Amino acid sequence: MHNRKIAAATLLSMLALAACDDIEGLGELNTGSTAQVRFVNVSANSLSFAQNGTIGTGMGNLVFGTSTTCTAVNTASPSLSVIANGETIPLSGLTSDLASNSSYAIIAYPTAGGNTSYAILPTTYSSAAGRAGLRIFNATTTPFDVYTAASSGAFTTASASGIVSGTSSNFFDVSAGTSQIRLNNAGTTTSALTLSNQNFNAGQNSILVVAPPATGTTALRTFLVSGC
Numbered sequence: 001m002h003n004r005k006i007a008a009a010t011l012l013s014m015l016a017l018a019a020c021d022d023i024e025g026l027g028e029l030n031t032g033s034t035a036q037v038r039f040v041n042v043s044a045n046s047l048s049f050a051q052n053g054t055i056g057t058g059m060g061n062l063v064f065g066t067s068t069t070c071t072a073v074n075t076a077s078p079s080l081s082v083i084a085n086g087e088t089i090p091l092s093g094l095t096s097d098l099a100s101n102s103s104y105a106i107i108a109y110p111t112a113g114g115n116t117s118y119a120i121l122p123t124t125y126s127s128a129a130g131r132a133g134l135r136i137f138n139a140t141t142t143p144f145d146v147y148t149a150a151s152s153g154a155f156t157t158a159s160a161s162g163i164v165s166g167t168s169s170n171f172f173d174v175s176a177g178t179s180q181i182r183l184n185n186a187g188t189t190t191s192a193l194t195l196s197n198q199n200f201n202a203g204q205n206s207i208l209v210v211a212p213p214a215t216g217t218t219a220l221r222t223f224l225v226s227g228c
Helices: none
Strands: 003-005 018-020 034-041 048-051 071-074 080-084 087-091 103-110 116-122 131-138 144-150 160-163 172-175 177-185 191-200 205-211 221-226
16 A cells, blocks of 8 residues: 655654655545544554644543544544644644545554554445454564454455455445454465454444564554444
């Protein structure tokens, strides 16, 4: 997946901003139109997110694995910023990434060099009737292939392949109800992680975030983020 940089004021030198450039059909952005945005923290730092300089309810002091509720954002003038270690970093250049009447997740995640980057992922997707939509975001340094199956099914064909660090798969359909997800090291049959009993609701879109192990441990961490 192709990534590109989002312009940002460099108030905190250890933070870099990046976006996942896979948005289709943005169309014209009209002044006053809005998109729904959810902020997700995969970094080790406590982060707060502000809109027009104000930290809204539930947007302050997010720790690892937590996210905000969905927030309406003006697509022509998002005025979003992140607050870390007492400093405020504007998230600039988002007007080309946000489409009205669409939804997004902005994910703060750690890079291999110990910095924090940001990815913006669309969460708007239409799954087949009776199915759910899923995409995988890789916050680790290891590329993955993804396999899914119903709770009693076998893993056969990859749903997504070669998801490298800091990028996501496209959306794909999964069975509503209880499903399994397996992550293999890319291009191999070696399983890095198998998740059973993952529950998905028909018509609901989700992002599975795959994060590095906690300090002093070896197990990958994962959590699901619902689309707006």
